[in-house]
Structure formats: C-alpha cells, structure tokens
Amino acid sequence: MGMELKPRAIPPRGPGMSLIVKEVTRLLEPAIFIFGVYITLTGHLTPGGGFPGGVILACGFILVVLAYGGARAFRRLPPEGASKYDSGGALLFLFIGALGAIFGGGFLYNFLRVYLPGEPFHLKSAGTIPLLNIAIAMKVAASLFLVVMVLTLFKPWSAEGGER
Amino acid sequence: MSLVFLLVALPLGGGFFLPLLDKFWEESRAKELLAWAITLTTTVLAFLSLGWRGIYQMSGWPPPIGINLVVDGLSAAMLIVVNAIALLVVIYSSKYMEDWTPTGKFYGLFFLMLAGMNGVILTGDMFNLFVFLEIASIASYALVGFRRGGEELEAAFKYLVLGSIGSSFVIFGVGLLYAATGNLNMARISLVLAERGGGGGALIGITSAFFLVGFGLKAALVPFHAWLPDAHSSAPAPISAMLSGVLIKVLGVYCLMRVFFNVIGIGEVQANLLIWGGAISMVLGALLAVGQEDFKRLLAYSSISQVGYIVMALGIGGSLLLRGEEAIAGLALLGGFFHLINHAANKALLFLNSGAIEEATGTRDLSKMGGLFHRMPLTGMTTLFGVLSIAGIPPFAGFWSKLIIIVAALWGGFYPEAAILIAVSVLTLAYYMRVEREAFFGPVPDRLKSVREAPAMMNLATVVLALGAIGLGALYLPGLRELVLQPVSQVLLEGLRYARMVLGG
Amino acid sequence: MLYTLAFVLFLIGLYATITKRNLIKIIIGVIIMEQAVNLFLLLVGYRMGGLAPIMDETMTLEEFVSRAVDPLPQALVITSIVISLGSIALMVAIAIRIYEKYGTYDIAEIRRLRG
Numbered sequence: 001m002g003m004e005l006k007p008r009a010i011p012p013r014g015p016g017m018s019l020i021v022k023e024v025t026r027l028l029e030p031a032i033f034i035f036g037v038y039i040t041l042t043g044h045l046t047p048g049g050g051f052p053g054g055v056i057l058a059c060g061f062i063l064v065v066l067a068y069g070g071a072r073a074f075r076r077l078p079p080e081g082a083s084k085y086d087s088g089g090a091l092l093f094l095f096i097g098a099l100g101a102i103f104g105g106g107f108l109y110n111f112l113r114v115y116l117p118g119e120p121f122h123l124k125s126a127g128t129i130p131l132l133n134i135a136i137a138m139k140v141a142a143s144l145f146l147v148v149m150v151l152t153l154f155k156p157w158s159a160e161g162g163e164r
Numbered sequence: 165m166s167l168v169f170l171l172v173a174l175p176l177g178g179g180f181f182l183p184l185l186d187k188f189w190e191e192s193r194a195k196e197l198l199a200w201a202i203t204l205t206t207t208v209l210a211f212l213s214l215g216w217r218g219i220y221q222m223s224g225w226p227p228p229i230g231i232n233l234v235v236d237g238l239s240a241a242m243l244i245v246v247n248a249i250a251l252l253v254v255i256y257s258s259k260y261m262e263d264w265t266p267t268g269k270f271y272g273l274f275f276l277m278l279a280g281m282n283g284v285i286l287t288g289d290m291f292n293l294f295v296f297l298e299i300a301s302i303a304s305y306a307l308v309g310f311r312r313g314g315e316e317l318e319a320a321f322k323y324l325v326l327g328s329i330g331s332s333f334v335i336f337g338v339g340l341l342y343a344a345t346g347n348l349n350m351a352r353i354s355l356v357l358a359e360r361g362g363g364g365g366a367l368i369g370i371t372s373a374f375f376l377v378g379f380g381l382k383a384a385l386v387p388f389h390a391w392l393p394d395a396h397s398s399a400p401a402p403i404s405a406m407l408s409g410v411l412i413k414v415l416g417v418y419c420l421m422r423v424f425f426n427v428i429g430i431g432e433v434q435a436n437l438l439i440w441g442g443a444i445s446m447v448l449g450a451l452l453a454v455g456q457e458d459f460k461r462l463l464a465y466s467s468i469s470q471v472g473y474i475v476m477a478l479g480i481g482g483s484l485l486l487r488g489e490e491a492i493a494g495l496a497l498l499g500g501f502f503h504l505i506n507h508a509a510n511k512a513l514l515f516l517n518s519g520a521i522e523e524a525t526g527t528r529d530l531s532k533m534g535g536l537f538h539r540m541p542l543t544g545m546t547t548l549f550g551v552l553s554i555a556g557i558p559p560f561a562g563f564w565s566k567l568i569i570i571v572a573a574l575w576g577g578f579y580p581e582a583a584i585l586i587a588v589s590v591l592t593l594a595y596y597m598r599v600e601r602e603a604f605f606g607p608v609p610d611r612l613k614s615v616r617e618a619p620a621m622m623n624l625a626t627v628v629l630a631l632g633a634i635g636l637g638a639l640y641l642p643g644l645r646e647l648v649l650q651p652v653s654q655v656l657l658e659g660l661r662y663a664r665m666v667l668g669g
Numbered sequence: 670m671l672y673t674l675a676f677v678l679f680l681i682g683l684y685a686t687i688t689k690r691n692l693i694k695i696i697i698g699v700i701i702m703e704q705a706v707n708l709f710l711l712l713v714g715y716r717m718g719g720l721a722p723i724m725d726e727t728m729t730l731e732e733f734v735s736r737a738v739d740p741l742p743q744a745l746v747i748t749s750i751v752i753s754l755g756s757i758a759l760m761v762a763i764a765i766r767i768y769e770k771y772g773t774y775d776i777a778e779i780r781r782l783r784g
Contacts, residue, residue, distance in 0.1 A: 047723060051747060080187065090180040094173055105224030107169035140751075147758045151765065291745055298752045305759055314770045318779060321763045325695055328756050329686060332702045335749055336679065336709060342742070343713045 017067050025067040032060035040137040044126035050136025057137065058144035065149070079149060082142040089139030096128055096135065108132075165216045168233050171209050171243065171282045172296075178202045179275035179303075186268030196258040199271045203251040206282070210243035214647060219288065219666055227288070227666050228352045234288040234666055237651020238501075242285045242418055244648075245505055246410045249512050250278050256516050256625035257402040260523070270310065270400075277303035277406065281414045288666055290338045290348045290427070297334065297382070297415055301327050304411055308399045319394035326391040330381030334419075337374035341428075344368060350427045351666035357429060358660055372434050375423050376441075383416020385475060386445040389468050393452075396467065397460035397528070401519020404460060408467045409512035413504055417474050424482065426655070426662040435482035442476030443584050445469065450591040454598075459518050459528045462599065463511065469588060470507045470554065474500045476581065477569045481656065484576045490657060492576045498653040499568030505648075506553065506561045506636055513550040513629035517543050520618035520626070521603070530599060535608035539615040542623050544604045546630035551600060553633035555593040561636035568640070671712050678705035692764045692774040696757065703753040707746045714739030 036056035043049025064073040077085075100109035113127035178198065185195050213235050220233040254274070261267050280300025287293050305327060309320030342348055344367045345356045357368065377388070384392040392412070396404050420438070424430045449469030456462035477500025484493035520543050521536065522528050537544035553560035556567075566589055573582040617623070639648055655662060682705055685698030715738055722740035724733045764774070771779050 047721075051751060084184065087180040087184045091177060094177045094180075098173065100223065101166075101169060106166075106221050107173060108223040110223060144754075147754075151758065151761055291748070295748060295752065298756070302752075302755050302759060305756070309763055309766075312766065314767075317763050317767050317770065321692070321760070321767060324756065324760050324763065325686060325699060328699045328753075328760070329683065329702065331752075331756075332679070332682075332699075332706050335706050339706065339710045339713055339742075339745075342710075342745075348741070 021067045025063055029060055029064060032056060032063065036060060036137070036141070040133050041130060043133040044129045045122075050133040051140050053133070054137040054140025055144060057141035058148070061141075061145050062148050065152075077142075077145065079146065082146050082149075085138050085142035086146060089135045089137070089142065092135040092138065093132060096131055100128065165218055165220060165235070167209060168213065168216065168220045168235060168286065169222070171206055171213075171247075171286060172233075172279050174202050174206055175275040175279035175282065179272050179279055182275065183268045183272035186266055193258075195268055195271060196254075199254050199275070200251075200258070202275065203247065203254045203278075206278070207244075207247040207251045210240070210247040213240040213243055216240070217665070227668075228347065228349050231287065231289045231292050232666070233286040234350075234662075235286065236655050236662060236665060238418075238421065238655040239285045241501065241505070241648050241652050242414065243282065245508050246278070246281050246285065246414060249409050249508060250274075250406065252625040252628055253402045253405050253512065253516070256405075256519075256622050257400075259619045259621040260402055260519055261400070270307075273303045273307050273310075274403075274406070276300075277307065277411070281410065284414055285418060288350050290341060290350055290353065292348075293350075293419065293422075294331070294335050294338055297419070298331055300411065300415060301331065301382070304403075304407060307403045308395045308407075310400055310403070311398070313398075315394075316398040319391075319398035323391040323395040326381055326388070330378045330388070333374050333378035333381070337371050337378060340367060340371040340374065344371065349666075350422070351663035354427050354429065354660060354663040355667065357427075358663075368428060369431075369433070372424070372428055372431070375420075375428070376434065376437060379416050379419045379423070380441065381416075383412050383420065383471055383475065384445075384468050385416075385441045385471070386448050386468065387441075389445065389449070392468060393461050393464040396464035396515075397458060401460075401515055401522065404463075404519070405512040405515035408464065408515055409508045412467065412471060413474070413508060417471065417478075417504060420475070421478060421656060424478075425659050429659050430482035430485065432483070432486055435479050435486065438475050438479030438482065439578075439581060440479075442472040442474070442479055443581060445472030446476065446584060446588045447472075450588050450595070454591065454595045456595075457530050459521065459530055459533075459599065459603070460515070461528075462530070462595065463514050463518060466554070466592065466595070467507075467511055469592065470503070470511070473566065473569060473585070473588075474504050474507070476500075476585070477503065477572070480569075480573055480576060480578055480581065481653075483578075484572075485657065489576065492572055494653045494657050495568060496572035496576065497656045498649050499565055499572055501652045502568060502639065502649055503562075503565035505639065506565045506633075509629050509632040509636060510550045510554040510562060513546060513626055513633065514554070516622070516626050516629070517547045517550070520622050524615045524618060525612055530602045532609075532611075533603040534606050534612065535604070536612070536615070537604040538608055539612060540617050543618055543626065546623075546626040547604065548600065549630040549633040551596040555596045556589045557593070559637070560633055561639075562633070564637045564640055672709065675705050675709035675712060678708065681705075690776050692767065692776060695776075696760050696764060699760065700753070700757060703749070703757075707749055710742045710746050710749070714742030 036053050039048035039056055040050060040053030043053065061073050061077060097108040100111050101107045104111035110127040110129065119125055182195055182198065216235045218235060219227060222231045222233065261270055277300050280296045280303060283296030284293055284300060287296060305320055305324045308323055309317050341353060345353045347353050347356060381388040396408050399407060424434055446469050449465050449472060453462050453465035453469065456465060477496050481493045481497035481500065484496060518528070524540060525533060527533065553562035556563045570582050570585050573585060638644055679702055682698050682702030685701060686695055689695050689698060719738035720736045722737040722743070767779060768774060773779065
C-alpha cells in the first residue's frame with residue numbers, strides 16, 4: 001500500500017474502470033479507511049459515531065468494487081466474512097449490554113464509567129460508549145457492504161438483501 | 165423484574181447468532197434446539213412477568229430521561245400470548261421447515277420479529293416503540309417473501325409498501341407528539357396532556373389521526389386491509405400463524421390500546437372511529453371470506469373480521485369510559501382483550517393446520533380437498549376445535565369472549581353495533597362450516613387416497629392450541645380472571661395510572 | 670409555515686406511492702415520504718440561529734443549553750434513516766427479484782393476486 005507515484009506499465013484492461021480511477025482509488029482507499037476508523041473512535045466527542053463511521057468504511061469497500069470489480073474487494077472482505085462481521089457486531093453490542101446488566105444497574109448500563117473513569121473531552125472517556133460505537137460500526141459497515149453487493153451483483157450466495 | 169430485558173435481548177441475540185450457524189452445521193438439529201431453548205426461556209419469563217409490576221431502567225437512567233421497559237397488566241398478558249404462540253410455532257416449524265435449506269436464516273428472521281414484538285410490548289418510549297415496530301415489520305416483510313416464488317414476492321412487495329406507509333404515518337405522529345409536549349416518554353406525555361385538560365386541541369387531534377392510520381394499516385382495519393390476504397396466505401404456514409395470530413395484534417391493536425388509552429387519552433371522535441372501523445372490518449372481512457376457495461386466504465379474511473371485533477370492543481369501551489359508565493366499559497375492554505387471546509390461539513391453530521394440509525395434499529384449494537377427516541383424523545379434530553371456537557359455539561372459548569362483547573354492547577346501549585356483532589358471528593359460522601364440509605367431510609377423492617397424518621411434532625403444537633380453544637374459556641372464571649383479564653381492563657380504564665406507575669407517585 | 674411544507678412533501682410521496690404503476694416509482698414515493706418525515710423531525714428541534722449541538726471545552730453548560738438546537742430530533746432522524754435504509758434495501762431487492770421473474774416493473778402486468 002505504498003503512496004509513491006512511480007510510473008508503471010499499464011496493466012491490461014481487466015474488470016472495472018479506467019486506469020485513472022484505479023490509481024486514485026488506490027491512493028484514496030487507505031485514507032477513507034482511516035477516516036472511517038477515526039469517525040468511529042471519536043464518536044463520543046464529536047459528531048459521528050458507529051453509524052457514520054460504518055457507512056464510510058463500507059463506502060471505501062464499495063469504491064474498490066466499483067473501480068476494480070468485485071474480485072479485489074472480496075479478497076479482503078469475502079461475503080461470508082462480511083456476514084460474520086454483520087452478526088458479530090450485533091452480538092458484541094448485545095454482549096456489552098448484557099455485561100452492563102451483570103455489573104451495573106441495567107441492560108446497557110455504562111459500567112466502565114465507574115471502573116475506568118476518564119476526563120471529558122478526551123479519547124478515554126464515556127465508558128462503554130466507544131466500545132458500542134465499534135460494534136455498531138462493524139455491523140453497519142458489513143451489512144451496508146453486503147446490501148450493495150447483493151443488489152448490484154445479485155449472486156445466489158445470499159438470498160436476502162440485508163435483513164436490517 | 166431485573167430479568168425483563170432478556171425478553172428483548174435473547175431473541176435479538178438468537179436472531180443474529182442462528183444465521184451464523186448455517187455455515188457450520190448445515191444439517192444439524194442444534195439450530196432447532198437453540199430456537200426451542202430461547203422461546204422456552206422467553207415464555208417462562210413472560211409467565212413470570214404476571215407477578216411483576218414496575219419499570220426496568222435501561223442503562224440505569226430514570227424514567228423521563230432514559231428509555232425504560234414497563235411491565236403492567238396489559239403488557240404482561242400480551243407477552244404471554246406472543247411468547248407462548250412463538251414457542252408452539254417453533255416446535256411446529258422444526259418439522260415443517262425441514263426441507264427448506266437455510267433454516268438458520270429462517271430462525272434468524274423469526275427471532276428478530278419476536279424481539280421486535282416483545283420490544284413493542286415492553287417499551288415505555290414513543291420513539292423506541294417505532295423502532296421495535298420497524299424491526300418486527302421488516303423481519304416480517306422478509307419472511308413473507310421467504311419462499312421467493314412470484315406470488316410471494318408480489319405479496320411481500322405490497323405488504324412492504326403499505327407497511328412503510330404505515331410506519332411513516334406512525335413516526336410523523338411521534339414527531340407531532342414531541343412537538344406538542346416536548347417529550348417522548350409515554351408516561352410523561354400523558355401527564356403533560358392531562359395537566360392541559362382533556363381533548364388536547366387540534367394538534368392532538370391530528371396526531372391521533374396519524375396514529376389511527378398508521379396502526380390501522382398495521383392492524384389491517386378495512387380501508388387499509390389490502391395487503392393482509394396476500395401477505396398472510398403467501399407466507400410459510402408457521403409465519404402465517406405468527407402474522408395473523410400475534411403480529412397484527414401487537415403492532416396494530418396493542419399499539420392502538422396503549423396510545424389511545426394510556427398516552428393520548430381517548431376522545432369521542434376517536435372512539436367512534438374505532439367502533440365504525442371495527443364494524444366495517446368485521447362485515448367486509450366476513451363477506452369477502454365467504455366466497456374464498458383458497459383455504460389460507462379465507463383464514464386471512466377471517467382475521468380481518470375478527471380483529472374488527474377487538475377494535476370495536478375497544479371503541480365501545482372508550483365511548484362508555486367517556487360517558488363515565490366505568491363498569492360496562494371495563495366489561496367491553498375485558499371482552500375485547502379476551503377475544504384477542506382467543507383469536508390469537510385459534511387463528512394460529514388454523515394456519516398451522518392449513519400448512520399441514522397443504523403439505524399433505526399439495527393444494528390450498530378447498531374444492532380439491534374432501535374427506536380429510538378420514539385420512540388425517542387428528543388434524544381434522546384440531547381444525548374442528550379451532551373452527552368451532554372462532555365461530556363462537558358455546559362450550560368453546562371464542563363463544564365466551566364474543567358473548568362478553570355483545571353483552572357489554574347491549575348494556576351500554578349500542579344496539580346497532582350489537583346487531584352487527586351477532587350477524588357477523590352467524591356469517592363466520594357459515595363460512596367456516598363450508599370449510600368443514602368441503603375439506604373434511606364427505607367421501608375421499610381418489611387423488612387424496614394416499615394422504616397421511618401430519619408428523620407428530622407438528623401435531624403436538626396444534627393439539628396444545630386445540631386444548632386452548634376449549635381451555636382458554638376458563639380465563640373468565642373468578643380466580644383466573646383477576647390474574648390476567650382484570651388487570652388489563654384496569655390498565656385501560658384508568659389511563660393515568662400508567663403514568664403514575666412509571667414516574668412514581 | 671415550514672411544517673406545512675414537510676407535510677406537503679409527505680403527501681406528494683403518498684400520492685406517488687399510491688398512484689404510480691412502476692415498482693421503482695413506488696419505491697421513490699416511499700423514499701420521499703420517509704425523507705419528508707425526517708425533515709419534519711429536524712424542523713421540530715430547530716431553533717433560528719442556533720448552534721450545532723456539539724459541546725466543547727470552551728463552552729459552559731448554560732451557554733450550550735441556551736444556544737444549541739435540540740439534539741434529540743437529530744438522534745431520531747439518524748435512527749429513522751437507518752431503519753428506512755433497511756426497508757428500502759429490502760424493497761429494491763424484492764423489486765429486482767420480481768423483475769427477474771416477470772421481466773417487467775409494471776404492477777398492472779404483474780398482478781396475479783387479486784383483492
């Protein structure tokens with residue numbers, strides 16, 4: 001994933017779009033990914049959070065699919081893997097919620113606020129909320145990616161187009 | 165009480181976990197066992213909730229700020245209906261869904277729907293109600309199209325569009341309510357509106373119109389009923405049983421009850437709309453059912469008609485409540501809820517049997533059946549029980565609930581309504597007797613000679629429901645009445661008690 | 670008033686949903702309805718000249734409360750966007766399936782189920 005711009009031999013026209021789009025995508029892809037992670041992780045401080053972060057992550061993958069065709073994106077995130085992240089994100093959310101019920105006052109109780117206090121306006125604050133944001137981002141990124149893939153390619157590997 | 169969140173969290177977890185198992189255990193029974201375990205736990209919790217009264221604070225925030233789950237008489241009784249039928253449906257589907265490959269996906273969607281319904285029943289927050297309503301609805305849209313045939317997809321699309329319109333109306337109503345009161349907590353809203361003095365003015369009138377259209381679409385009241393016959397007859401049989409048995413009641417009737425009796429407070433206009441919406445649904449549903457040849461479509465039209473009974477009883481109760489005749493109003497509301505329980509059990513039973521018959525004979529067309537009583541005695545017997553109960557023949561449960569509604573209508577002076585109630589009962593008996601005559605009695609046609617009884621697992625569920633068709637009548641006996649039905653009518657009668665219970669004081 | 674505008678948009682969506690014959694146009698009608706609702710929710714919480722409801726270290730709580738717009742409807746809007754994403758995705762998937770089965774998007778030609 002180098003950022004250098006040395007001239008290369010023009011690859012044979014495979015699936016996907018033109019060389020310019022491919023090169024720009026190759027440069028932008030890590031930036032989009034990092035931006036998505038940033039939005040997710042600072043969701044408790046600034047506007048953002050799990051859902052926008054997840055959407056940005058999914059958009060990064062979708063951009064790769066548009067530019068290069070399905071194969072390259074699926075090498076990084078195969079549909080089976082995506083549906084595992086999809087369910088896994090939701091289960092992680094429920095698990096953290098259940099931990100709240102065990103350690104604290106109720107389901108989704110912010111139990112880390114007591115055990116792991118932080119200062120307001122710092123990354124380490126808000127207890128379980130950043131963890132929940134990560135779970136949501138996983139779920140949203142995977143399911144949005146799956147929805148778009150199912151709708152555009154419509155292969156038989158997944159019957160429904162996104163249950164939620 | 166501190167376990168009440170499991171009623172939502174367990175099915176939700178199951179809904180996401182079970183599809184994952186599809187990849188590891190293609191042919192394993194583990195998915196079914198897990199599904200049984202989850203529904204059994206939620207059913208036990210639902211029965212335990214009869215003894216619980218109070219609120220559960222999500223994330224530990226107190227009521228007006230945080231979202232809380234509320235258990236009172238109405239939600240406890242509703243939870244039992246939903247989860248008990250879900251348990252029986254899961255038992256039934258372990259056999260029925262066997263030859264459909266992605267069972268994990270099926271159970272996943274099923275549990276999302278169950279989680280949504282339990283959430284709708286428990287939540288004490290208007291917007292949260294909408295979110296759970298949508299979870300249940302979206303899962304049910306996908307389940308209607310689960311077979312992916314042409315007709316199923318078409319029915320699912322129709323259901324999806326009309327369901328989305330209904331949801332948009334509901335959330336517009338929620339937005340109006342927030343604009344009018346500055347709150348989303350149901351208890352807080354009802355207190356704010358009560359302090360302003362009844363009625364609430366034009367804004368509340370518009371809001372209740374939005375809610376009436378939205379929840380009316382979900383409950384398939386007559387001007388908005390077009391999706392129901394297609395959706396309920398196209399879904400797989402266990403899902404039809406869930407949709408007709410509980411989904412329309414939770415998303416439609418329960419929300420109408422909660423919003424109009426506990427949150428906004430019922431007014432004269434709303435009560436009359438409920439009465440006449442119910443009456444038109446009853447009559448039109450029954451008339452359309454008479455001509456149906458397709459067994460499942462007939463059952464679906466019958467659902468429209470029977471939901472009309474419940475809604476009309478609600479309207480009569482609300483109207484009497486406004487006149488201050490609390491005793492008779494209580495009787496009407498109690499009768500309405502009693503009929504809701506009976507209809508849930510009976511219609512689930514009939515839809516499950518329609519699935520067994522479709523599996524055995526390969527058709528849903530009544531004119532192609534005949535003499536099934538000889539070939540499938542147990543299915544025939546349970547169907548007969550369900551039919552007699554839903555048509556209101558004396559020893560069966562459906563008779564008592566209809567009787568209570570009619571008596572309340574007569575005492576309250578609603579004579580034309582009582583006449584409609586009786587006439588539709590007769591009509592119901594007529595079209596169900598046609599089912600019995602065409603499908604179950606008479607000689608066995610040649611092509612059905614080889615038909616065999618449904619598997620034991622499927623019959624277990626239907627036999628339990630058939631016993632319910634007789635036994636549920638006992639709910640009105642003194643002793644049991646105080647346990648289930650009386651608390652429900654109390655919650656509906658004293659609209660502000662809900663708010664006081666939630667907010668304390 | 671602006672609320673009326675959101676309501677008019679809602680009615681336009683409803684009209685499109687009910688009268689159009691093309692599946693895709695019906696879906697667009699539903700989308701318009703849902704966006705009208707979102708617009709309405711945002712307007713409910715809006716305050717003329719208000720600040721974005723983000724608090725930082727330079728602001729006191731009183732200042733924040735007195736000047737920011739109501740953040741609650743914004744939370745509602747993002748939730749309702751997520752929900753409509755789910756239902757629209759399902760709707761489009763079913764429309765594609767129907768197109769595969771029948772080769773048309775016209776509901777008049779598809780209709781096999783009757784009243």
